[in-house]
Amino acid sequence: MFRSHTCGELRKSDVGKEVRLCGWIHSVRDHGGVIFIDLRDHYGLTQVVIDPEQPFYQALDKWRVETVVRFDGKVVARSAETVNPKLVTGEIEIQATGMELLGESEVLPFQVAKDDCAPESTRLKYRFLDLRREKLHKNILLRSNVIAEIRKYMLGQGFTEYQTPILTASSPEGARDYLVPSRLHPGKFYALPQAPQQFKQLLMVAGFDRYFQIAPCFRDEDARADRSPGEFYQLDVEMSFVEQEDIFKVMEGLFLDVFTKFSTKKFTKPPFPRIPYRESMRRFGSDKPDLRNPLEMIDVSDLFRDTEFKAFADTVKNGGVVKAIRVPKVAAQPRRFFDTMIDYAKENGAKGMAYIIWADGTEKSPIVKFLSREVIDGLKAAGKIEEGDALFFIADKENTACKIGGAVIPELGRRLDLIDPNDFKFCWIVDFPMFERDEETGEIIFSHNPFSMPQGGMDALVNKEPLDILAWQYDIVCNGVELSSGAIRNHRPEIMYKAFEIAGYQRSTVDEKFGGMINAFKLGAPPHGGIAPGVDRMVMLLADEPNIREVIAFPFNQQAEDLMMNAPAEATIKQLRELHIEVKLPKKQQAPAPDQQP
Numbered sequence: 254m255f256r257s258h259t260c261g262e263l264r265k266s267d268v269g270k271e272v273r274l275c276g277w278i279h280s281v282r283d284h285g286g287v288i289f290i291d292l293r294d295h296y297g298l299t300q301v302v303i304d305p306e307q308p309f310y311q312a313l314d315k316w317r318v319e320t321v322v323r324f325d326g327k328v329v330a331r332s333a334e335t336v337n338p339k340l341v342t343g344e345i346e347i348q349a350t351g352m353e354l355l356g357e358s359e360v361l362p363f364q365v366a367k368d369d370c371a372p373e374s375t376r377l378k379y380r381f382l383d384l385r386r387e388k389l390h391k392n393i394l395l396r397s398n399v400i401a402e403i404r405k406y407m408l409g410q411g412f413t414e415y416q417t418p419i420l421t422a423s424s425p426e427g428a429r430d431y432l433v434p435s436r437l438h439p440g441k442f443y444a445l446p447q448a449p450q451q452f453k454q455l456l457m458v459a460g461f462d463r464y465f466q467i468a469p470c471f472r473d474e475d476a477r478a479d480r481s482p483g484e485f486y487q488l489d490v491e492m493s494f495v496e497q498e499d500i501f502k503v504m505e506g507l508f509l510d511v512f513t514k515f516s517t518k519k520f521t522k523p524p525f526p527r528i529p530y531r532e533s534m535r536r537f538g539s540d541k542p543d544l545r546n547p548l549e550m551i552d553v554s555d556l557f558r559d560t561e562f563k564a565f566a567d568t569v570k571n572g573g574v575v576k577a578i579r580v581p582k583v584a585a586q587p588r589r590f591f592d593t594m595i596d597y598a599k600e601n602g603a604k605g606m607a608y609i610i611w612a613d614g615t616e617k618s619p620i621v622k623f624l625s626r627e628v629i630d631g632l633k634a635a636g637k638i639e640e641g642d643a644l645f646f647i648a649d650k651e652n653t654a655c656k657i658g659g660a661v662i663p664e665l666g667r668r669l670d671l672i673d674p675n676d677f678k679f680c681w682i683v684d685f686p687m688f689e690r691d692e693e694t695g696e697i698i699f700s701h702n703p704f705s706m707p708q709g710g711m712d713a714l715v716n717k718e719p720l721d722i723l724a725w726q727y728d729i730v731c732n733g734v735e736l737s738s739g740a741i742r743n744h745r746p747e748i749m750y751k752a753f754e755i756a757g758y759q760r761s762t763v764d765e766k767f768g769g770m771i772n773a774f775k776l777g778a779p780p781h782g783g784i785a786p787g788v789d790r791m792v793m794l795l796a797d798e799p800n801i802r803e804v805i806a807f808p809f810n811q812q813a814e815d816l817m818m819n820a821p822a823e824a825t826i827k828q829l830r831e832l833h834i835e836v837k838l839p840k841k842q843q844a845p846a847p848d849q850q851p
Contacts (some may be wrong), residue, residue: 255355261297265344267328274299274347275323275355277385278316280366284538291366292324292347301326302347309352319358319365319385326350355433373802378816380807389786392804395833396792399511400467403488403788406510410461410814411501412490417443419469429473431483431497437829439833445471448785449703451770453491454742457781458773463492467788473813479734479790482813483781486739491783495727497741500682500782501525504729507786514679515795521679525729529684538576538659543733544678548667550576553646556631562623562625565607568648576654578645579636580665580814584612594645594665601660602653607646616725620646663733677731677794685726688719688755701726704770705740706782714751729786730792739784746774 256275263272274295283289288303288310301324310433313837316322322620326347337343362378365385377384383389385564404414414780423430423444430444446452448470457462468489476482488507494499505523512520526544531541554574557565565575583590591608599605609632616629624632645661647654665674687707689700697719705724707713713722725741743749749771753763764771792804802808809815829836 257508259296260292260294260299261341262539263299263328263342263345263347265330268330268345270328271325272328273323273325274301276321277365278318278320278322278358280318281313284547290446292322293385297342298340300331300340301349302346303349303352307349309354312352312354316354317358318359319361319382320354321356321358323353323542324349324353337475354806361827374816377671377802377810384806388661389649389803392792392796392798393526395796395805396788396804399515399792399795400788402511402514403467403507406507407465407488407490410463410506412465413461414466415456415461415464415467416466417446417449417456421446421452423634425449430472431471431621434832434834436831437678447487448471448487452488453783454744454770454781455773457491457493458776458778460493462493464783468785474807476811476813478800479793481805481808481812483791483809486788487785488786488788489779490739493779493781495780495782497683497727497782499785500741501727504784504786505679508679508729508731511791512795516677519673521677523533526680527683528680530682530686531684533682534655534659537662538655538657539662540682541730541733541735542680542682542729543663543666543672545672545732546663546679547671548580548662548665549619550578550647550655550662551635553577553632553635556628556635557648560624560628562607562620564605564647565646572684573649574651574654575646576645576658577636577646578634578658578662578665579638580643580645580669581639582641583669584617584641586611590668594661597664598647598657598707601657603657603772604632604649606657606661607648608643609646610643612641614640620766660672677743679731682728682730683726686720686729687724687752688720690720696757697755699752702738702740703752704743704749704754706743707748710745711748711751714748714755719755725780725782727784729784732788734794736790737784737786739782741780741782744774744780746771749774 255273258272260276274292276292279291279293279298281288281290286305290301290303291298303313324347326349329335329343330346331346341392361382362375363369367381372568381615382834407414416661417761420433420443423432424447428447430447432444433443435441435492437847439781447651449466449468453464453466466489468487469484471484474480490500490503492503501524505525509520509523513754528542529609530540533542535552540552552574553576554569557570557575560566569575595606600803607618607620609616609629611633621629632644634637636642638644645665647657647661648656661715672829685701687700687705688697690696702723705726707723709717719733726738727740728738729736742754750760752761754760789801789804793801796804807815814820
């Protein structure tokens with residue numbers, strides 16, 4: 254009734270056929286009375302030609318772009334000079350003999366056929382219209398294809414897909430929960446899962462061995478470029494009778510399969526580099542290093558210890574460090590470049606940032622006059638300096654210096670165009686510390702995931718200093734984006750009790766907060782571990798999009814609002830009464846009068 258072919262299907266071999274197409278009017282061009290229409294559907298574009306002699310010709314004046322129409326016509330070959338090589342249908346066009354209006358469009362809030370830089374709020378309010386745009390439409394299709402490929406790979410590796418509950422109990426750990434009031438149990442609440450963590454571990458205890466799920470997760474947290482507020486999807490994975498390298502092997506194969514299938518960029522071949530957490534912080538100032546960037550930090554504290562440059566010498570004597578970043582071939586940059594980088598370092602917590610430039614056989618820097626020739630030569634050797642290079646210096650407490658370096662290194666990479674946009678560089682960050690010292694209280698606390706197995710098991714917990722204990726925890730990182738955290742789980746109740754004891758928890762507290770998991774482990778639990786790469790972030794990298802909202806069909810805005818569906822919205826008095834809930838708004842918000850309730 255509606256179409257014999259799609260708008261991306263017809264080729265030169267179809268010339269002479271009578272066809273029927275349906276789609277949206279993408280664009281209209283008038284060439285001396287003959288109308289050319291690009292008709293668009295999910296599959297592509299086809300050019301339709303309308304002769305002024307056709308009886309429906311006059312009706313075109315009333316129809317705007319994005320109106321949905323049906324055309325009947327004959328497939329004809331385009332002349333050589335009018336072939337459009339950018340379209341797969343570019344060798345043919347349709348000579349229209351009939352037309353029917355299927356869905357008329359009113360005036361558009363923004364253009365679909367071209368980018369008119371509409372505000373994001375407008376794009377999100379009319380998201381269904383925004384999704385008609387070619388780039389965004391392709392992103393969502395890419396997402397679907399990536400998920401299909403993930404499923405194919407996981408099933409091929411012997412995994413089975415299971416579903417876990419959406420309504421569950423609130424978690425005492427992690428981000429803020431979304432709560433759902435219970436009508437049948439007044440005053441009690443379900444929570445939407447931040448992740449299926451406990452359920453997937455319980456599936457291992459139940460003997461299911463290799464689990465995966467494309468899992469929706471819900472966290473009431475703030476938005477950022479690589480994180481959507483409200484909800485996101487992850488490839489949730491758990492495996493029994495495995496150690497860390499078993500999980501790495503499966504995931505490296507997955508990323509190799511997906512990223513080489515959906516991108517033509519260069520790709521890190523497995524096995525991916527393994528970088529211990531402390532080494533990553535020391536070299537890059539980050540546990541999410543972008544390995545495309547050649548810049549990293551070295552420690553030059555000893556060289557400054559006895560210098561006349563008191564700012565650095567006093568920092569070292571007071572227990573701080575001096576970190577140096579070698580930047581190649583930067584001597585030709587104007588003075589303003591160095592000044593703005595110093596300002597950038599200050600914006601990220603530095604008291605200042607010094608530098609030395611090696612050019613024209615000499616050293617240029619405001620601090621050189623405070624340094625001996627021996628120190629300058631030592632810095633040159635430590636940084637492996639060549640003609641035209643520079644060293645940037647950061648002096649502070651070690652944690653602070655690393656944090657500042659972690660901001661300066663990627664910024665230098667961007668400003669100096671050192672980062673190859675056509676490369677995917679993966680690495681594993683491993684050997685996370687099990688515990689850390691709380692900067693405010695000085696107490697020992699968990700540093701990452703409290704349910705991870707400590708390296709060395711009970712012996713490490715009993716005989717090592719807490720800050721020296723490492724955990725079987727790992728992150729997978731690509732181009733400076735953390736795709737996932739994972740861990741070998743602590744499945745031994747006595748080891749879990751001891752780990753929580755070191756972090757200041759009594760046994761009764763562990764039983765109260767994590768009783769379901771502990772009780773399950775007491776009834777025979779296999780060694781197991783897992784990981785959960787973010788689907789949204791994977792697609793964001795593959796689509797080369799800087800913002801995660803560009804790969805989600807219906808995302809929230811930065812304030813966690815759905816402008817299209819008007820969510821969140823007020824509940825009616827009837828709904829609140831059924832749930833035994835009374836709303837008490839902050840004083841600055843006025844509650845609507847009862848007769849104004851929806």
